[in-house]
Amino acid sequence: MLEGLQLAWDHSCRxxxxxxxxxxAIHLIKEGCQSHHSLAPLVDKIQMLLRRxxxxxxxxxxxxxxxxxxxxxxxxxxxxxxxxxxxxVPPTCWEVMKKDLMGATTPRMIRDVSSGTA
Numbered sequence: 001m002l003e004g005l006q007l008a009w010d011h012s013c014r015x016x017x018x019x020x021x022x023x024x025a026i027h028l029i030k031e032g033c034q035s036h037h038s039l040a041p042l043v044d045k046i047q048m049l050l051r052r053x054x055x056x057x058x059x060x061x062x063x064x065x066x067x068x069x070x071x072x073x074x075x076x077x078x079x080x081x082x083x084x085x086x087x088x089v090p091p092t093c094w095e096v097m098k099k100d101l102m103g104a105t106t107p108r109m110i111r112d113v114s115s116g117t118a
Contacts, residue, residue, distance in 0.1 A: 001029070002045055005050070009049065015056075016057070018056060018057070019058075019061040026060040029043060064106040067096050067106065072093060
């Protein structure tokens with residue numbers, strides 16, 4: 001998220017919507033954390049970027065609603081942590097991207113923990 005925000009800033013994007021499928025990460029970014037938290041330096045950097053003179057919105061999205069990002073993540077090597085900037089949509093993501101653009105929805109399985117059924 002930090003590198004994505006920095007990249008957006010460096011490319012003069014001044015209206016950015018940051019979405020993530022981790023409710024914990026989104027909570028930390030929105031609410032902050034105590035200085036002794038292991039992620040405090042990273043959260044502080046992200047919050048500092050968000051306070052710049054631009055319009056940003058941070059929200060959580062369910063994994064099912066983040067299918068293009070999920071597909072891109074699945075293409076990466078587990079040992080490759082370098083930032084890759086793509087100039088175009090990889091061919092393997094086109095179908096997922098088209099469905100997303102058309103507003104197709106993906107059903108979400110919700111488990112009822114009180115009864116143990118789905």
